[in-house]
Amino acid sequence: MVDARASVLSATARNRNASLFRHDRIRALAGLFSMKLDVRNLAKGVAGIAAAILAWESIRTLQIVDPRDLPSFLAILQTAFNGLSGGELARALLATLGSWLPGLLIATGIGIAAGIALALMPRLEVATRPLLEFLRPIPSVALIPVALLVLGIGLQMQLFMIAFASVWPVLFSAKAGVESVDPRYLETGRALGLGWAGRMLRIVVPSTLPFVATGLRTASAIALVLAITVEMLTGRPGIGFYIENVRLNGLVVEMWAAIFVAGVLGYLVNALFMAIERKALPWSPENRDR
Amino acid sequence: MTAKRNHIAPFVWQICTIAALLALWQWAALNHPAPHLPTLQNIAAGYLRLWHGDLLFTAIIPSMSRLAVGFFIAVAVGCVLGLMLGYLRELDPWIRPVLEYLRFIPAVAILPAALLLFGPTDTMRVFVIAFGSVFPVLLAAIDGARRVEPLLLEVARVERLTIPERLFRVVLPAAMPSIFAGVRIALSIALVMMVISELIAADNGLGFYILRNQRLFQTANVYAGVLTIGTIGLVLTLALLALEKRVLAWHRGWRGLANAG
C-alpha cells in the first residue's frame, strides 16, 4: 500500500520533471522561430503605435483640445528621458518604489499567512467570514481619510494603505491554493512518514505557490495604484505627488511625461510579476501553451 | 440533531464574532475616548443621516449618478470594441501593443491630466471612472469573442447572417460569460475611481463628504461615509450577480454538463 503510494508520488515528480524539460525545449524552439514569424506582427504593432501617436498629434494640431494642454509626443518623450536621467522624476520614481515594495511585502507576508491559516482552520474561517466579507468590498481608497485620522500623514499610513489594499488578492489566492491541494497528496505524505511541518513545507507550500504568484501579480498593480493615490492626496514624495505638483504649477509637459512614465512603470511591474509567475509554475497548463 | 447543530453553529459563531468586535469597539470608545474612535451610536446616526434629507442629494446621488454614467460608458465601449477586436482577429496585432500599454497605466495617474483637460467637472469624473473600468471589460470581451465555437460561426454563415448579425446573435451571447467576469472586476475599479475623483477637486459626492468630515474631525461621519460606500458596493455587486444568474442561466447548465461529461 505504502509502496504503491510512494510510486505514485515519484511518478508525479517524474512527470513534473519531464514536463519541465519539455517546456524548456518548447520555449527554446519558440524563441528560435518567433523572431522570424513575429516580424509581420511586430510591424503591425509598430504601425498601431504610430497611428496612436499620429492621432495624438492631430488632436493637438486640429486644436480639438487646447494645444498648450497637450504637448507633442516628442516633447513628452524628451522630458521623460531628461527627468529620468538624474532629474526630479527619477527621484520621485524611486520614492514610489520605496513605499510600494515594502507595502507589497507586508501584504504578501500577512496574506499568505492568513490565507493558509484560514484554509487550514475551517472554524477560524467561519468565524471571520463576516468580517472579511465586510472589509473586502470597501473601495480601499475610501479608507485613506480614516487612515489619515488614525495614523496621520507619513510613511506608516502609506504602507498601511498599500498593504491593506493589496493583501486581499494574496490572501484569497493563498487560501484557494491550500484548498486545492489534493488530499491524496497529503495522505501520501503521511504514509511516507512526513510530519505536519514536512507536509506543510513539501506539499502544501509548493502547490500553493502558483496560486499565490497569480494573486501577487494582481496585488502588485493595486499596490502601485494605492502608492500613487496616497502621494497625490497627502503630498508624500513619489510619482503621484510629482504629477499633481507639476500640474498645479502649470508644468504641462512634465505632467504628461510623468504620466507616461507611470504607465511604463505599471507595464514593467506587470511584466516582472508575469515572469515570476512563469518561474513559480512552469508546469501549469496556462504556461505550457505560451 | 447533530446535523441541525452543525448547520446553526457557523451562524452562531459569526454572530458572536461580530458582537464581540462591536462590543470591543464600543468599550474602547467609551473608556478611551479619542478623536478617531467615535461611539457606535454616533456612527449609526451619521450613516442614517446620509440616506435621507439633504445629504442624500449632495453626497449619495451625485456619486451614484457619476458612477452609473462612467460605468455604463465603460461597459458599452468595452463590449463593442472588444467583440469587434476579438471577432476580427486581423485587427488584433495592430492594436494590441497600444492596448497593452494603456491598460497598465495606474488609472489614478490619469486623474491630473483629466483635471487639466476637463477642469473640475463631472465630465472629468465620468471620464476617469470610465477610463479606469473599461479595460477589464474590453479584455474580457476580446477573450470571449475569440473563444466562440467556430462551428457556431459556420452555422451562422450557412444561415447567411450578415457580419453585424453574427456579432449580435452569435459572438455576443457566446462571449457573455467572459464579459460578466470582466464587468464584475470593472465595477470594483469604478467604485475606487469614483471615490478618488471626489477626493481631489470636488464639491459634492461621498468622497468629498468623507474628506471634508475628516478635515473637520467629524470622525463618526467619516466612518459613516465609508460604510455607505461599502453598502453601495455590496448592493451593486449583489445586483450584478443576480443579473448574471438570470442572463447566464444557460451557461451554468451547459458548463455543468461539460464538466460532468
Place this chain on the structure above:
Amino acid sequence: MNEPILVMDAVSKAYSAAAPILKDISFSQKAGEFVAVVGPSGCGKTTMLRCIAALMQPDQGQVLHNGMHFFDPPPWLSIVFQDYNRSLFPWLSVRRNVAFGLRDIDKRERDERVQTALQAVALEHAADLYPWQLSGGMQQRCALARSIVVQPKLLLLDEPFASVDAQTRIDLQDMVMDICKKMSLSTLLVTHDIDEAVFMADKVVVLSTRPAHVVEEIAVDLPWPRDQLTTKESPEFLRLRHRVYTLVRHQAQKHAGANREELK
C-alpha cells in the same frame, strides 16, 4: 428539366502543396436524389463538404449549384454537422435554436414553421428545453429541425449519426429518410458507415484515401420505402453492401500498405 442541383467538376483542394486533400473529385446529384459519399476515415470528406457548402473555395475545379458558382453558402442549402453538442447554440432553447435561420417573416408564420419542423423530428415536447438538457439523439434531431425549417432544397449531412448510440442511429436514419422523401429534398450524406450509405441512398459515391478522388459511383435501386429489416435482408442490399465494402476496404488496405512503405 432535370438539371443537376449539384455538380462537382474536378474539384481539388490542398492546405499545402505537400498535403493535397481532394484530387479531381467529380460527380453530380440530380434534384430529389439521395447521394451518400463513403470513404475510409480521414480521407477528406469534411473538407469536401465544406467546399460544397461554399464555406471554403476549392483550389481547382468548380462546385456548381443549379449551374451557378457561389462564394457563400447558397440560400437553399442547409447543413447538419456531426458535433451536435458544438453546433447548437447553448444559450437558446430548442424552439429558438430551430427558429435561428428564420428572419424577415412574420411571427405567426415563423411559429407555425417551427412547430411543423419540431413535429417532423418529434421534439414538440422539448421545445422549451435548452440543448444541455437533451440527449445526444434529441440534440441531433434539434439540429435537423433547424436545417429543414428554412425549407432547403439541398441538405448536407456530415456524419450526422456518428456520435450517437446504435439504437438512436437507426431511429434517426428512418426519420431522415422519411423527412427527405416527404419534402422531396436532395440530400448529400457523408458517412463512413457502409450499411448506412447503401440503406439510405439512391447513389453511393466511393472515395479513395487521401488525396481523395472518386473511385466509383454505384446506383442503389432498392425499392422505397426501405425497412431496417426487410431491406437489409434482401439479396440486392447484401450484394451492394458487399461491393461497396470491398471497394472501401481495398482503399484502406492500399493506404495501410503505403504507410508501411513509408516506415521502411
